[in-house]
Amino acid sequence: MLAQLFRFKGGVKPQTNKAISVQQPIGQAPLPARLFVPLHQSIGGAPNPLVQAGDTVRKGQLIGGADAWVSAAVHAPTSGRVLAVEPHVAAHPSGLPTLCVVIEPDGRDEWIERRPVDHRSLAPERVRELLRDAGVVGLGGAAFPSHAKLTPARAVAMEHLVINGAECEPFMTCDDVLMRERADEIVRGIAIFRELLSAREVLIGIEDNKPAAIAAMQEAVLRLAPDYRVVAVPTLYPAGGAKQLIRVLTGKEVPASRRSTELGVQCFNVATVYTAYRALTHGEPVLSRIVTLTGNVEQPRNWEVSLGTPMREVVALARPRADSSSFLMGGPMMGFEIPDLDAPVVKATNCIIAGSPGLFPPPPPEMPCIRCGACAEVCPHELQPFELYWFARARNFGKTQEYYIFDCIECGCCSYVCPSHIPLVQYFRFAKSEIWAREREKQAADAAKERFELRNARAEREQAEKAERLARAASARTSEKKAPPEAAPAADHPPAAAGEAATTASEAEAAKKAAIAAAIERARLQRESAQPRNTERLSAGQQREIAAVEARRAARSTADTTAMSATTGTAATTDPAGAAVAPAGSQRDE
Amino acid sequence: MITALAIMALGAIVLGAALGYASIRFKVEGDPLVEKIDAILPQTQCGQCGYPGCKPYATAISAGEADINLCPPGGMDGVRKLADLLGREVKPLEAEEKPKQIAIIDEQTCIGCTLCIQACPVDAIVGAAKQMHTIIEPLCTGCELCVKPCPVECISMQPIAENIDNWKWKYPVFEIKRAA
Numbered sequence: 001m002l003a004q005l006f007r008f009k010g011g012v013k014p015q016t017n018k019a020i021s022v023q024q025p026i027g028q029a030p031l032p033a034r035l036f037v038p039l040h041q042s043i044g045g046a047p048n049p050l051v052q053a054g055d056t057v058r059k060g061q062l063i064g065g066a067d068a069w070v071s072a073a074v075h076a077p078t079s080g081r082v083l084a085v086e087p088h089v090a091a092h093p094s095g096l097p098t099l100c101v102v103i104e105p106d107g108r109d110e111w112i113e114r115r116p117v118d119h120r121s122l123a124p125e126r127v128r129e130l131l132r133d134a135g136v137v138g139l140g141g142a143a144f145p146s147h148a149k150l151t152p153a154r155a156v157a158m159e160h161l162v163i164n165g166a167e168c169e170p171f172m173t174c175d176d177v178l179m180r181e182r183a184d185e186i187v188r189g190i191a192i193f194r195e196l197l198s199a200r201e202v203l204i205g206i207e208d209n210k211p212a213a214i215a216a217m218q219e220a221v222l223r224l225a226p227d228y229r230v231v232a233v234p235t236l237y238p239a240g241g242a243k244q245l246i247r248v249l250t251g252k253e254v255p256a257s258r259r260s261t262e263l264g265v266q267c268f269n270v271a272t273v274y275t276a277y278r279a280l281t282h283g284e285p286v287l288s289r290i291v292t293l294t295g296n297v298e299q300p301r302n303w304e305v306s307l308g309t310p311m312r313e314v315v316a317l318a319r320p321r322a323d324s325s326s327f328l329m330g331g332p333m334m335g336f337e338i339p340d341l342d343a344p345v346v347k348a349t350n351c352i353i354a355g356s357p358g359l360f361p362p363p364p365p366e367m368p369c370i371r372c373g374a375c376a377e378v379c380p381h382e383l384q385p386f387e388l389y390w391f392a393r394a395r396n397f398g399k400t401q402e403y404y405i406f407d408c409i410e411c412g413c414c415s416y417v418c419p420s421h422i423p424l425v426q427y428f429r430f431a432k433s434e435i436w437a438r439e440r441e442k443q444a445a446d447a448a449k450e451r452f453e454l455r456n457a458r459a460e461r462e463q464a465e466k467a468e469r470l471a472r473a474a475s476a477r478t479s480e481k482k483a484p485p486e487a488a489p490a491a492d493h494p495p496a497a498a499g500e501a502a503t504t505a506s507e508a509e510a511a512k513k514a515a516i517a518a519a520i521e522r523a524r525l526q527r528e529s530a531q532p533r534n535t536e537r538l539s540a541g542q543q544r545e546i547a548a549v550e551a552r553r554a555a556r557s558t559a560d561t562t563a564m565s566a567t568t569g570t571a572a573t574t575d576p577a578g579a580a581v582a583p584a585g586s587q588r589d590e
Numbered sequence: 591m592i593t594a595l596a597i598m599a600l601g602a603i604v605l606g607a608a609l610g611y612a613s614i615r616f617k618v619e620g621d622p623l624v625e626k627i628d629a630i631l632p633q634t635q636c637g638q639c640g641y642p643g644c645k646p647y648a649t650a651i652s653a654g655e656a657d658i659n660l661c662p663p664g665g666m667d668g669v670r671k672l673a674d675l676l677g678r679e680v681k682p683l684e685a686e687e688k689p690k691q692i693a694i695i696d697e698q699t700c701i702g703c704t705l706c707i708q709a710c711p712v713d714a715i716v717g718a719a720k721q722m723h724t725i726i727e728p729l730c731t732g733c734e735l736c737v738k739p740c741p742v743e744c745i746s747m748q749p750i751a752e753n754i755d756n757w758k759w760k761y762p763v764f765e766i767k768r769a770a
Binding site for chain 2: 040090093094096097098366423426427429430432433434436440441444445446447449451452454455
């Protein structure tokens, strides 16, 4: 059956350089002296550490539990002792630290009890949970938790399940060798995903520069699941992009800011499918991945590396040549330079390329954009990179969003063809991270505003309540005082002499003074009547202690003031609570 | 002549009634400009502009009483956005621009006086009388209002360090090399 293939717009054909690293089969990388397993290896929430320094762990033991739905668990890649849970440099372009579990392997490589399950006997929700807890994420490089992609859309029936074996990045061959050597397991894994999504058709897309992988997959499909279709797609970068491969195989174009599920298509990488199969059928969580070591090295090859192995030790396996000046993680088109080789291998590390000035010459100086439009011609998402560049450079981020900067997959085609050698993708990354930062700030500002308004409302309410209380107290007082003043006016009026004004003034003053004295007395009474809060239910020992302290205080006050000693001493001894109450009472008034 | 007058008068009455109804029906509550200005301000509620909060400052700007360059937490970026919105000229900031900070309470020194809790405009400090207080870091806006009331000077402002979550790609800069 000859399938009709479609074409996506744009794309480039860089030199593939793949042949050098597929000469040898996948090697098993030795365990390093120390593993640094980052807890946050996928998109989404950062898993919480479940182990402490000093714990012993076994291979496959959960060390980081998923904290949200879009999050994936992390496991100990081998048995050993946890030395620390501490920040360690991350496999990230920034070279900043991230929380890692440092494990010292004991060399025994002891497994936990593995529990293989039959996915058909479980509810789909349970299977998705198992995949999350096995740490299955997209191994093509994006590391998006796979279980979150395995929910079919309610409205649209799943038409196609696209399995991505295109591997379009130059130099990279980890998926190629995986398909050659472990095709059966991939095909069995596809069956699991197909059932979860109840997809009608399975399409396995492999670029036609990998004939051995195509043959191996075809052979496995023929034996295990004859209704899957292995399709050779033309070699054109970036055919391995999810949206591009969907376009090539099904002709469907996924619109901006929509998911392919809404069109009845879902796409997974071959390595992801393989790990899902291992996780369910063998009960083995994701502990290692295949990493291509290539570039300026003596022994380019693919190695199965335990997650958390420092890149320095991995790179050493390939024996980089002396003039290697830099190391890239990912391919030359989309990868980034590793700032520090102490960074560990993570689930997203598909390839490490040793670079030299000869292999990747330093970029020529950036020249002005001549608006030739070459970038727009090769852009696989039909964006206008020259416009985006213009606005990103001017930091006009609103405009970049109008030109759909978030549809950019940073494939690097535009930078590749730019005759002015403008590093367009770097400008786009800059603009995107600025926009995200502003979005975060905006959200923080909105939250702060809300809290401020709530606080103001609370303050107002409290003030109103207090005013009401005072008003009520005042009205109660006036009604109380109503009775005596009735007699007073009668007494005041008759002596209508010359010094009348003076006498009324002095009387008013006296009344005020009396009121103040009364208030002070009231406060004192209130203080005395209030019960201490922390002197109830004291033990006999505590009571003895208090009595001793009081006695000491009484003795001191007698020594200080001989005249007043009698009264204060008795007061202190008879009413030990009085002193303790005062501060508590004043606080309650606030 | 009379009919013409009558038609014009009728038209005037109908249109007047429509306008009158519209002015009641579509009445805008509050000043939309104030809301727009307020949305640009950083909502730290710090009062460094001389107004008791971001909203009063926004009101003052919209009334033409305050200048647009009085908000240090907003930075030059904020001034530029305000200038854009209001069609005014961009002016240099009145105060110096500081990196984003948060307050940190030295919990050993704190005496639990609650003065900082009362000063915090966004309820980002927890604690009770005679109990240790602490700052809820994600909620702190870095307004510095809690620093002054503290009687034991245990609150310090610390700039937010760069971490993997708030790290940003840098603006592409290239070394210019001298040609020969």
